[in-house]
Amino acid sequence: MRIWMSAALTGAALTLAVAPAEAAWKSYINRELGFSFRAPGEIKSDIGTFRGAVAGPRETIIYKSMDNNIEYKVTVMSFLQAQAEGATILGEREYMFQEGKKVLADTFGRVEPGKDAVYGRKIIAELPDHKGRTTAAFYFTKGKLIMLEATVLPANGDFGSPDPALFVDSIAFVLSRTEPDAIELATPKLE
């Protein structure tokens, strides 16, 4: 009996040691940019670039983390002077995201209820050359295009993981909905 219990405990300990430790999910908020989200792992900020035929060249603000071979990324672009073009700018970004990829789902996205609603889209696409699967959500509100992407890399392999949906669905624009202990994100300075 003792031997059997000892073997069971050892097995359990080995299983825990072998499975990759999953980082805790935390809530993040950027009051200046007007959104919050939840993600696992350590969030790093960065600055990138984007170019669209309608949007033109843009600097982007990026928040990203990596956990268990899933890459989580939030990208923000400002279009304060072209807010009335938001519908087309958003459509172009969505179109560019799925171009050249195999689209698995393309559905309405809606964050917040009633008159506070922000409509966008959620798209799941397989990356070319078996590079993984990306779940993305796109919204344009208050002059900013906000895109959330979670990419399950082949090293993870669990393309049906619920974590990408958990990430993209965690976006909030009504900040009173955000957890009070959310971590404040600084806004990187653009050139």
Next chain:
Amino acid sequence: MRLTALAILLGAALTTSPAAAAWHGYISHPLGFAFAAPGELKIEKGTYRGAVAGERPTLTYRFFENSIEYKAVVIDMTDIANDSATLLGEAEYLFQDNKKPRMDVFGRVDRQYGRKLTVDLPNNGGRMSGAFYFINGRIISLQATVLPQNGDYDTPQMARFVDSLTFFTVRAADDAIELPQAPK
């Protein structure tokens, strides 16, 4: 022989389908769009309601031909145009709400991105195709509905209508008819 020929001619005359009306080009220079449609033009004013949009005035150019209804709907959002992405998304969402979606794809016309949707209406009410774009502070939506009396739900006429939309005046038909302004 004469009797046979007469019978054939009579039969052909009786089985002839309703004459399809010619398609005409239409253009609105003030609203900045053009399209093509068959049948007689009627103009209606109405109201659009959405949780985000609130109550907005609409102007509808309506045509009816061979049990297919063609509508070009203009929703004025000029004073809230900064929320264009959500307003367009809401209009698309409401279009397909409580209907059976059959298609939902990107639409792209003359630099404008939008969406094209096809839905089946409830209670075998027909099939509807719609295209939605936001331009110059307005939602422009072309919608074609094949009614059960027509029954040919795969007719290319729906696509012909919604795909005839253009926002570049140079692409409008040379003989396009100027659309009247809204009735007072």
